[in-house]
Amino acid sequence: MNALLAALAGGFIGLDATSFPQAMISRPLVAGALAGWIAGIPAEGAMLGAVLEAFHLAILPIGAAKYPESGTATAAAVFAMALSNPTHGAGMLLAAVFALGWERVGGRSVVLARQFNEHIAPTGARLAHASTITLRHSAAMLIDFLRGAIVTVAGTGLGYVWIRVLDSHWVFGPATAHGLLLASAAGCAAAALRVFGGWQARWKLFVAGAIAGLVAVIA
C-alpha cells in the first residue's frame, strides 16, 4: 500500500468533512470503499464503511456541535486492516472498534484546527484585506488537509498494531465477530428513527419498510 496515496486520501477525506466541498466523500460508506480500493481490499473496505455508516446515521453536525470525525477514522481502520492481514476472523470487528475510538481523536483535531483558525482566518479589520483574504482562507484549508492526512496516517499505524496484536487472541471464529458487529450496528442504525420523527409518528412506515426488507431477505 502506498503511504503517500493513503495520506492524500486521508487529507482529502478530512477536507471534505467541513472545509471543501462537503460532497460526502468523508462519510464512512464512501471513505471505507475508497480506502479499501486504494489498499487492495475493496469489498472488505466497503463493508466496514457500510457498518460504520450504520453506527453514525443518528449523529448530526448541527451548528457548532463537536462531533466525532468518522471519515478519517474509517479510512485509517481500513488501511490498518489491509496492512495487518488478520487471519483469526476478528479483523473487521477490531477495525470497527478502533475506528469508533479513533474518531474521537479526529474530532478533537477538528476542534484544535478551528481554534487555530481564529489566528489565521480573516476575522477582523486588521487581517481582512481584499488582497490577502483568499490566501488566509486557503491557508486554513491547507491546514485542514494536512490535519486529515496526519490523523489518517497516525491512525493507520496505531490501528495496525491494535489489529495485529489482538486478532491473534481471537478464538471464536469469524461468524461470532461478524454477528457481534452487525447486531450492534443494527441497534445504532435503528436509533436514527428518532431523527426522522420517532416511533409514535412513523411506526407504520417503519413496519412497511421492515416487511419489504424481510421479503427481500427471504426472496
Next chain:
Amino acid sequence: MRSGAFVRTRMFLRSFAIQGSWNYRTLIGGGFAFALLPALRAIHRDGAEARDAAVQRHVHIFNSHPYLVGVALGAVAELEAERVDPEVIDRFKTAVRGALGSLGDALVWAGWRPACALLGLAFVFAGAPWWLGPVVFLVVYNVGHVALRTWGFRIGFRHGRNVADVLRRANLARVQTDVSRAAVVLLGMVIPLMLGNGGGAELRPAWIAAGVVAVILGLRSGNAARTPIVTGMAVALAAAIGYGWLT
C-alpha cells in the same frame, strides 16, 4: 454595478469552500467574505480602500447551512451593488442567518443525507457489488446537494432583500417531511437486510436475536442508545480477547 455571469460563477464555486476557515469566533464569517470577494471586486473597481472596507464589513460573525449560504451571498451581492447602507445589509444578514442554518440542518443533515445513506446501505446489505452502494449514495446525494446550492444562489440574486418571503413560500419544511418519510421506509428495509443477509455471511440465530434486542433499544432510546450499544460491543470484544489470551 450588478454582478455578471462570470462573477456569479466564481462566487458559486467559492461557496463550496465557505467553511474553509471555520472558527469559533466568527464561524463562517471569513468564508462569507471569501465567497463574496468576486462581487466586491466588481462593485468597487474604483479603489482598494473601498474594497477593503467592504471586505472588513463581511468578515464578522455569520452562520448558515453551507448549502443554503448562496441565498445570503446572492442577496448581499445585490444589496452591495445597489450601494445600500451597510447597516441595512448587516441587519439583513443577522435576520437570515438563523433561518438559513435551521432550515438546512433539518432538510439536509437530518433528512436528505441519512435518507441517501440508507439507500446506499440497502444496496450494500442486499449483496450488490461493493462499489454500487457508495456510488449510488454519492450520485443521488450530490444531485440534491448541487441543486439546492444552485436554487439558493438563484433566489438570492433574483429576490435580494425579499428572499425571506421566497424561502417561506418554498415550503422546505414540507420537503423535509417527505424526505424523512422516505428515509423511515428505507431504515425499516435496511435493518432486516443487515440482520438477515449479514452482509454476505449468514448470521447465527443467536446474533439475529441480539440484533433485534439492540434494534428495540435503538428505536426506544434514539441516539442515547449508541453509547451503551458501542460500550457493550467493546466489552464483549475485550472479554473474548481476554478469554483467548488466557486459554
